[in-house]
Amino acid sequence: MATAQPAQRGSEAVAGGPQALMSVRGLGIRFKTSLGVWQATRKIDFDIAPGERVGIVGESGCGKTITGLSILRLLPNNLAGLDGSIHFDGTDLASCSTREMRAIRGRRIAMIFQEPMSALDPVFTVGHQIAETLRVHTNVTREEARERTLEMLRRVGIASPERRIDDYPHQLSGGMRQRVMIAASLICGPQLLIADEPTTALDVTVQAQILELLRDLSETSNTALMLITHDLGVVAETCTRMITMYAGEVIEDAAVDDALVRPLHPYTSGLLRSLPHLSPRHGKLPSIPGRVPSIMDMPNGCRFKARCAHAVAGCEKEQALLDAGNGRKVRCWRFRELELPGALQHAATSPIAAMVASP
Amino acid sequence: MTPQTADNAIVSVRDLQVGFQTTDRRAVVKAVDGVSFDVRRGETFGIIGESGSGKTTIGRALVFLLKPSGGAILHNGVDPLAMPRQQFQNHRRDYQIIFQDPNAALNPRMTILSSVLEPLELARAGSKAERLQRAHEAMDRVGLPLDLGERYPHQLSGGQKQRVVIARALTLRPKMIVCDEVVAALDMSIRGDVLNLFAELQRDLGLTYVFITHDLAVVSHISERIAVMYLGRFVELGPTEKVSEHPLHPYTRALLSAEPRPLPSTMRGNNRIVLQGEIPSPIDPPSGCRFRTRCQYAQAVCAEKTPDWRELMPDHWVACHFAHRPNFSPN
Numbered sequence: 149m150a151t152a153q154p155a156q157r158g159s160e161a162v163a164g165g166p167q168a169l170m171s172v173r174g175l176g177i178r179f180k181t182s183l184g185v186w187q188a189t190r191k192i193d194f195d196i197a198p199g200e201r202v203g204i205v206g207e208s209g210c211g212k213t214i215t216g217l218s219i220l221r222l223l224p225n226n227l228a229g230l231d232g233s234i235h236f237d238g239t240d241l242a243s244c245s246t247r248e249m250r251a252i253r254g255r256r257i258a259m260i261f262q263e264p265m266s267a268l269d270p271v272f273t274v275g276h277q278i279a280e281t282l283r284v285h286t287n288v289t290r291e292e293a294r295e296r297t298l299e300m301l302r303r304v305g306i307a308s309p310e311r312r313i314d315d316y317p318h319q320l321s322g323g324m325r326q327r328v329m330i331a332a333s334l335i336c337g338p339q340l341l342i343a344d345e346p347t348t349a350l351d352v353t354v355q356a357q358i359l360e361l362l363r364d365l366s367e368t369s370n371t372a373l374m375l376i377t378h379d380l381g382v383v384a385e386t387c388t389r390m391i392t393m394y395a396g397e398v399i400e401d402a403a404v405d406d407a408l409v410r411p412l413h414p415y416t417s418g419l420l421r422s423l424p425h426l427s428p429r430h431g432k433l434p435s436i437p438g439r440v441p442s443i444m445d446m447p448n449g450c451r452f453k454a455r456c457a458h459a460v461a462g463c464e465k466e467q468a469l470l471d472a473g474n475g476r477k478v479r480c481w482r483f484r485e486l487e488l489p490g491a492l493q494h495a496a497t498s499p500i501a502a503m504v505a506s507p
Numbered sequence: 508m509t510p511q512t513a514d515n516a517i518v519s520v521r522d523l524q525v526g527f528q529t530t531d532r533r534a535v536v537k538a539v540d541g542v543s544f545d546v547r548r549g550e551t552f553g554i555i556g557e558s559g560s561g562k563t564t565i566g567r568a569l570v571f572l573l574k575p576s577g578g579a580i581l582h583n584g585v586d587p588l589a590m591p592r593q594q595f596q597n598h599r600r601d602y603q604i605i606f607q608d609p610n611a612a613l614n615p616r617m618t619i620l621s622s623v624l625e626p627l628e629l630a631r632a633g634s635k636a637e638r639l640q641r642a643h644e645a646m647d648r649v650g651l652p653l654d655l656g657e658r659y660p661h662q663l664s665g666g667q668k669q670r671v672v673i674a675r676a677l678t679l680r681p682k683m684i685v686c687d688e689v690v691a692a693l694d695m696s697i698r699g700d701v702l703n704l705f706a707e708l709q710r711d712l713g714l715t716y717v718f719i720t721h722d723l724a725v726v727s728h729i730s731e732r733i734a735v736m737y738l739g740r741f742v743e744l745g746p747t748e749k750v751s752e753h754p755l756h757p758y759t760r761a762l763l764s765a766e767p768r769p770l771p772s773t774m775r776g777n778n779r780i781v782l783q784g785e786i787p788s789p790i791d792p793p794s795g796c797r798f799r800t801r802c803q804y805a806q807a808v809c810a811e812k813t814p815d816w817r818e819l820m821p822d823h824w825v826a827c828h829f830a831h832r833p834n835f836s837p838n
Contacts, residue, residue, distance in 0.1 A: 207694040207695060207696060208665075208694055321785045322785075323785050324785075351557035351558055351721065351785070351786070352557065352721065352723070352762060352765045352766055353557065353761060353762065353765045353781075353782045353785075354785055355765065355767070356765040356767075356779065356781050356782075357781055357782075359767070360781060378694070378695060379767060380695075380769035381766065381767030381768050381769045382767045383769075384767065384768060384769045384770055384771070384772075384775070385767045385768070385775070404771070404772075405771040405772055405773070408769060408770065408771045409771050418696065419695055419696060420769065422695055422696050422698065422699040423695065423724065423769055424698075424699070424702070424724040424725055424727075424728040425724040425766075425768060425769060426769070429727065429728060429747065429748070430706075430728070430729075432703050432706070433698075433699035433700075433702055433703055433728070434699060435696060435697065435698075435699035435700040435703070436696040439664050439666070439697075491769055491770050491771065491774075492771070492774070
């Protein structure tokens with residue numbers, strides 16, 4: 149079975165302006181630790197339009213997960229402060245009251261996580277847990293809630309939901325548990341679904357099923373998707389726009405195809421180069437030298453400059469997220485003069501080219 | 508079945524079976540159920556499969572961390588289980604294994620140097636000065652600065668910790684290393700470095716690897732040959748180029764097409780095969796061909812008869828009733 153042709157994507161996928169569902173501006177998160185206050189992320193700016201599917205990409209520690217959690221204000225107790233604003237459909241989530249937040253969380257913005265087994269409660273049936281969201285947020289009767297739960301289980305592709313609704317989480321496979329989580333998150337019809345590495349714990353054949361499901365549900369119900377992942381392949385297959393993060397900052401924001409074909413930030417290009425998919429077989433894999441700077445010791449100016457092959461005098465100055473036209477943004481002052489290779493240049497000589505060419 | 512042990516086989520596996528009893532002792536999970544293959548000296552042999560396919564069990568059995576419940580594993584044509592205890596202990600130093608998570612493999616209370624020294628001390632290799640010398644050589648070999656030796660695991664990055672584990676495996680100068688998901692826990696930008704290191708060590712030291720992973724891109728980059736495993740059995744085995752570009756088994760084809768590709772939509776093609784359902788339980792595997800419950804080509808015969816393990820093309824093996832030689836084009 150082949151999937152439907154992915155929706156046309158490209159430069160027209162420009163977000164922002166008055167039609168944005170969510171506008172994040174200057175978001176910064178600080179934590180108290182025994183060694184002082186740590187700035188986990190800073191100056192995060194991005195928009196998500198209604199129904200848009202946006203991938204947040206980066207390596208561990210870049211701040212992508214904490215950015216997702218901050219939108220729902222699910223932050224740990226050692227939070228020292230939240231800067232900036234998160235405007236969601238008329239409400240500033242960064243400053244609204246706990247009560248307002250509670251009405252939004254789960255109903256208008258839902259979230260799913262990597263490990264469905266730790267997100268589901270082992271002592272309640274899955275039907276109970278899905279219906280709980282509905283009963284908390286709406287005035288439905290028990291019967292109605294069960295009816296809508298069955299309908300939702302069917303929509304997320306669970307075969308014979310009448311039998312599965314009274315199962316406990318341990319009776320389901322990993323893929324089915326993630327389907328249950330998706331059912332619970334979408335049952336109130338949220339406008340935004342935040343999915344944090346939703347397929348990382350799943351096998352590749354099951355991952356393909358879940359990604360297809362997320363894409364289809366987002367399209368049919370016009371639910372915006374914010375997909376947090378380290379896997380560029382997952383973003384390419386699922387999203388229309390890709391936001392790359394590095395060391396707590398957004399460094400590139402572009403339509404997926406644009407970012408893959410012609411990345412504007414040396415880090416995005418380096419990430420693409422380091423993928424084994426895109427390298428000649430048995431050859432030496434290009435890698436990014438060095439490592440991410442420590443949160444305790446962030447350099448001034450560009451945070452990538454110590455690992456960047458294109459660093460010159462001037463990179464130590466503060467870098468702004470620059471407008472690169474066509475709705476693209478990049479945090480590199482040299483982006484106009486750099487010609488950075490993307491996926492196409494790499495792919496031409498690699499095994500993936502043969503895979504694409506073969507029927 | 509595969510021919511008699513070839514001269515260049517460092518490991519020969521014949522009809523290997525590994526079973527585990529369930530906790531209530533009512534059933535046996537056959538994690539590996541009748542697998543035969545040779546690992547050739549100096550090659551990288553990739554084993555790919557989803558969780559529950561039995562790939563990790565094979566890896567552990569290859570270095571005798573698990574005892575086979577049937578069949579045989581020969582190292583260089585010899586059955587190590589027939590050796591006297593002391594000889595077996597000495598023998599297994601030549602066959603090392605590296606795991607996914609260096610945090611679990613390194614003792615947090617031991618310095619890096621003492622972790623690297625430990626295998627040498629257990630083996631009572633040489634004098635104290637010689638052991639130190641060899642530990643330093645191994646650290647140097649994997650690109651770790653010697654002053655890291657005084658540090659503890661939590662002071663190192665993920666990539667550095669995995670290098671420590673590799674250095675430790677190298678100290679006893681093994682002939683073969685089983686690498687079980689060794690890059691899965693590492694970040695993308697570091698993964699390349701570690702894979703390059705493995706390739707370099709193989710070139711310089713003549714090592715043989717058995718590379719176990721669920722990641723197609725990684726396995727096809729590093730391996731000469733790939734075996735595809737499903738529910739305790741091999742379904743396909745052949746040269747990397749053949750398996751990844753002209754797969755013979757429907758499962759291999761589905762696996763390859765399910766891999767998310769970091770390519771723009773115009774280049775990704777539209778040939779995905781989405782498998783229904785998930786891998787069945789190994790306690791009660793389907794009769795006949797084990798993949799038939801998810802296979803779009805399954806016929807009645809697939810439930811009745813277990814497909815033979817056939818060498819359909821030179822060095823390219825498959826277990827499917829309906830696999831046929833593809834029409835070759837010159838390129």
